[in-house]
Amino acid sequence: MTAQTVQQGDLVTVIGLEVHVQLETDTKIFCGCSTERTDEPNENVCPVCLGLPGALPVLNEAAVEAAVKIGKAIDADIPEETRFHRKNYYYPDLPKNFQITQYDEPICADGELEISVEGDRRTVTVERAHLEEDPGSLQHVGGGGGIDSAEYTLVDYNRAGTPLMEIVTAPDFRSPAEVRAFLAELEEVLEYLGVFDAERDGSLRIDANLSIIPAEEIDGEDTAEIGAEALAAANRTEVKNISSHKGAQKALAYEETRQKNAIQRGRAVEQETRHWDESRGITVSMRSKEEEKDYRYFEEADLPPLRVSGWKEEIAIPELPTARRERFEDEYGLSDEAASKLTSTKQVADFYEDVAGEYDPDLAATWVADNLLGELNYRDMEITAIEGRLEEVTRLVELVATDEITAKNARETVLRSMLDDGRTPDEVVAEEGLGKTGEDEVKRAVVEAVEENPDAVADYESGDDGAINFLVGQVMQKTGGSADPGDVNQLLRAELED
Amino acid sequence: MSDDAVSAEEVRHVAELARVGLTDEEVDQFTRQFADVLEYFETLDEVPEVEREADLTNVMRPDEERDSLDREEALRNAPETEDGYFKGPNVS
Numbered sequence: 311m312t313a314q315t316v317q318q319g320d321l322v323t324v325i326g327l328e329v330h331v332q333l334e335t336d337t338k339i340f341c342g343c344s345t346e347r348t349d350e351p352n353e354n355v356c357p358v359c360l361g362l363p364g365a366l367p368v369l370n371e372a373a374v375e376a377a378v379k380i381g382k383a384i385d386a387d388i389p390e391e392t393r394f395h396r397k398n399y400y401y402p403d404l405p406k407n408f409q410i411t412q413y414d415e416p417i418c419a420d421g422e423l424e425i426s427v428e429g430d431r432r433t434v435t436v437e438r439a440h441l442e443e444d445p446g447s448l449q450h451v452g453g454g455g456g457i458d459s460a461e462y463t464l465v466d467y468n469r470a471g472t473p474l475m476e477i478v479t480a481p482d483f484r485s486p487a488e489v490r491a492f493l494a495e496l497e498e499v500l501e502y503l504g505v506f507d508a509e510r511d512g513s514l515r516i517d518a519n520l521s522i523i524p525a526e527e528i529d530g531e532d533t534a535e536i537g538a539e540a541l542a543a544a545n546r547t548e549v550k551n552i553s554s555h556k557g558a559q560k561a562l563a564y565e566e567t568r569q570k571n572a573i574q575r576g577r578a579v580e581q582e583t584r585h586w587d588e589s590r591g592i593t594v595s596m597r598s599k600e601e602e603k604d605y606r607y608f609e610e611a612d613l614p615p616l617r618v619s620g621w622k623e624e625i626a627i628p629e630l631p632t633a634r635r636e637r638f639e640d641e642y643g644l645s646d647e648a649a650s651k652l653t654s655t656k657q658v659a660d661f662y663e664d665v666a667g668e669y670d671p672d673l674a675a676t677w678v679a680d681n682l683l684g685e686l687n688y689r690d691m692e693i694t695a696i697e698g699r700l701e702e703v704t705r706l707v708e709l710v711a712t713d714e715i716t717a718k719n720a721r722e723t724v725l726r727s728m729l730d731d732g733r734t735p736d737e738v739v740a741e742e743g744l745g746k747t748g749e750d751e752v753k754r755a756v757v758e759a760v761e762e763n764p765d766a767v768a769d770y771e772s773g774d775d776g777a778i779n780f781l782v783g784q785v786m787q788k789t790g791g792s793a794d795p796g797d798v799n800q801l802l803r804a805e806l807e808d
Numbered sequence: 809m810s811d812d813a814v815s816a817e818e819v820r821h822v823a824e825l826a827r828v829g830l831t832d833e834e835v836d837q838f839t840r841q842f843a844d845v846l847e848y849f850e851t852l853d854e855v856p857e858v859e860r861e862a863d864l865t866n867v868m869r870p871d872e873e874r875d876s877l878d879r880e881e882a883l884r885n886a887p888e889t890e891d892g893y894f895k896g897p898n899v900s
Contacts, residue, residue, distance in 0.1 A: 335871050336871050336872070336873060337871050337872065337873050337874075341874070342869070342872060342873055342874030342875075343873075343874070343876045344873050344876070350879070350892060351879075351891070351892040351893045352879050352882050352883060352892055352893065352894070353876065353879055353892075354876050355876055355877055355879075355882045356874075356875075356876050356877050356882075357877070360877075360882060368867065368868070368869045369867065369868045369869070370868065370869060370871050371868040371869065371870055371871060372870075372871035373871075374868065391865075398825070399825070400825065400826055400827045401899065402894075402896050402899055407826075448899070449893070450898070450899075453898075458898075460898045461898060462895060462896065462897060462898055463895070463896045463897065463898060463899055464890060464891075464893035464894070464895055465893055465894040465895075465896060466892075466893055466894075467882075467894075604821070604825060606825075613867070614863070614864035614865055614866070614867050615863075615865055616865065616866055617865045617866055618866065
């Protein structure tokens, strides 16, 4: 945590998160139904995930492996023994009227994740992470579609039983920007581990607790240590329905301002649950009956306890983004910024290493981090969209590295045409005549330019060095832009020396 | 078992959690019945100690797909359905 000087009357924002991530397994957590998305409701359901009487859950080994990988990645303890509980509540998205989850013995405890916020590195504590099943999905139909005015409810249990990991942080965040940085880093780590697909709808769901505390409640100058009493004394709101790291930053910035305004006007902040309305960009009170939550947790006797602490040693995980970023800086001599861009997803990092293995690492970095990602980003595309065409990008880098085309043409014409028209680099080069103009042709153009522009030559000879630029322009025009401007400059000067 | 094993308040609370509406008469009735049920459970205290079965741990299955139910079958017990969905009253 960065030390910040705080003054009397200052307010400090305190945020903690509960992040639900959907684990990428082929089947559900307690039955063999597929987790594949389908538009047909109630297609991937069976007696277990429908909660039919007598059905017995059996734990999916892949979900446990994914949980252990996450634990390992965030340096959490995997306790000797961990078990499941039933969390009881009645809502139609839960066919059994209870959710199988973990309570007092979660599979991961006391982990941490390092993040970078505006150049500062800091560590966020992950208090616990546990396995649970996803509920089904509801549609509120009729009466304008709102949840309160709906005429009836349609229920689809395809999603019920999808494995989730709930990751709970300490109240370590002091700004919405920090929350966003954490979620982006978490997504990156989970994708590296291969246990998560960010593109999948609903794969990330966030509940955030936010409270505002008077700065004088903080001991000393370090804002990291917030007294438990001060935290308990402040009313907090729980903001639900956040589904992306961008959304989290927006929702929490709104909520932060709302609470600060209330406090500055001398009004109390209600302790309540609020719903993030993404389309309107505001949080709305859920007006829930503020009845004390009573989930009557009890042990799930159908699932024997797990003893998997040894798996932490046995299961290998890949090099994680932070480690890879540091290695890229050391091994390839990249800047922090370039290394960060190049490790933003595993696919990008893997591709960079392929290219850097064959060509100059700096050239490879420019091509992957700036040109390729830049053009993809401009088109709202991810590298996964051109997964099958990465060899073509490598070929383009080769054309530049071997001086067959200019960097400018490669970037502005070939790469763009590859993405927009689906042509291969060699097709674009041939069809657009972009092959670097032969030396003879450039020399001829230089001689012509000198002959045709006696005024510019005279200016140059009388000491106006800027006149050379005009002549370079003439040569570039004659060669259709395919000559290298630096080479042309050299050739012109040599010609004029004679 | 004494009469105050379960209070009317507790019955109302449990009914609320289970989304069940009870009349005052039903609350009285369930208060008595809950107490009776709990009394039956106390009989278990009289069961003599027996050897426990060996503890099971790490019972898991491989991540392999198994056939789901036909949708028709899955929806068969539902009082109301619509377009392949279970249909129920408005909830909030």
